[in-house]
Amino acid sequence: MQHIHDGYRGLSLLVNLNADRLFFIGTIVVGLLAGAFLGQALVSAGF
Template identity: 65%
Template sequence: MQHIKRGYRGLSLLFNLNWDRILYLTTIAVALLAGGFIGSL
């Protein structure tokens, strides 16, 4: 059980450190998809 808690805590720490990068990459991906959709019309 402690191993699971440690893994969750480590994953949570990584997410907290990198949430802005994840948001940045997600925004770029959404923009590319939207541009591709609009370009195909």
């Protein structure tokens, strides 16, 4: 049980240290998906 707790604590530390990078990557992915959706909507509307 202690091993699982230590592993979770280590994973939590990694996530906390890299949270800004994960947020940055997530923001880029969301922006790309929004751009693709908007582009598809414009193409199908005939613009």
